[in-house]
Amino acid sequence: MPNDSIQIIEADYRDEAHREAIPYLLNAYARDLLGFRKPLDDTVLQHLVSGLAQFPTALVLLARTEGRYVGMAICFLGFSTFSARPLINIHDFMVLPDYQKRGIGNALLQEVERIARERGCCKITLEVQMKNTAARRIYQSFGFKASFLDPEAGEQLSLTKTLSPPEDAASGNGDGRGVIQPSEA
Numbered sequence: 001m002p003n004d005s006i007q008i009i010e011a012d013y014r015d016e017a018h019r020e021a022i023p024y025l026l027n028a029y030a031r032d033l034l035g036f037r038k039p040l041d042d043t044v045l046q047h048l049v050s051g052l053a054q055f056p057t058a059l060v061l062l063a064r065t066e067g068r069y070v071g072m073a074i075c076f077l078g079f080s081t082f083s084a085r086p087l088i089n090i091h092d093f094m095v096l097p098d099y100q101k102r103g104i105g106n107a108l109l110q111e112v113e114r115i116a117r118e119r120g121c122c123k124i125t126l127e128v129q130m131k132n133t134a135a136r137r138i139y140q141s142f143g144f145k146a147s148f149l150d151p152e153a154g155e156q157l158s159l160t161k162t163l164s165p166p167e168d169a170a171s172g173n174g175d176g177r178g179v180i181q182p183s184e185a
C-alpha cells in the first residue's frame with residue numbers, strides 16, 4: 001500500500017535533481033530489466049533529458065522517499081482513434097531494487113491513473129515481458145488485462161522494426177531486423 005512518506009512528483013526538466021535522477025533511474029532499470037540487463041550507452045543517457053524535454057507528450061513521474069529518488073514512470077500521451085480520446089502509455093516503469101515491495105510502484109501507477117483520468121484518457125497501456133512475473137502481478141492487481149479486440153482474433157502482438165540512427169540512414173534502410181514479441185497491452 002502507498003504510504004505518506006512516498007512522494008510522486010511530475011519531473012521538472014529545469015530541476016537539477018530531476019535531471020540527474022532520470023538517467024540514473026533509467027540506467028538502473030536497464031541493468032535490472034529481464035531480457036536486457038545491461039547499462040545504456042553514455043550518449044543515450046546524455047541526451048535523454050533534453051530529448052524528453054523536447055517531446056511534448058512525455059510525462060515523467062518520479063517517486064521520492066527517504067530523501068532520494070527511487071522510482072520512475074516514463075509515459076507518453078497518445079490518442080485512441082476508436083474512442084476519439086487520449087490515452088497514456090507507460091513506456092518505462094521501475095523502482096530501485098532496495099525500495100521494491102513497499103508500495104512505491106503502486107503509488108506511481110495510482111498517480112498515472114489520476115493524471116489519465118484528469119486528462120480524459122480512455123485507457124492506460126503498457127507492454128510487459130511474459131516472464132516478468134513480478135511486474136505482471138502488480139499490473140494485474142491494478143486492473144490491467146491482456147489486450148484483445150475480440151478473443152477469437154487472439155492477443156495483440158507488440159512489433160518492432162529497429163531503425164539505424166539518422167546519420168546512417170542515407171546509405172539505405174535500417175538494419176532490417178524485426179522483433180516479434182507477444183504483448184499484453
Ligand SMILES: CC(C)(COP(=O)(O)OP(=O)(O)OC[C@H]1O[C@@H](n2cnc3c(N)ncnc32)[C@H](O)[C@@H]1OP(=O)(O)O)[C@@H](O)C(=O)NCCC(=O)NCCS
Nearest residue numbers: 001093094095100101102103104105106127128134135137
Ligand atoms: C515492477 C516494479 C516497478 C514494482 O514496484 P514495487 O515498488 O515493488 O511495487 P509495489 O511495492 O507497489 O508492489 C509490489 C508487491 O509488493 C507488495 N507490497 C507493497 N507494499 C508492501 C509492503 N509494505 N510490504 C510488503 N509487501 C508490499 C505488493 O502487495 C505487491 O505484491 P505482489 O507482487 O505479491 O502483488 C518493480 O518490481 C521493478 O522495478 N521491477 C524491475 C523493473 C520492471 O520489471 N519494470 C516493469 C517493466 S514492464
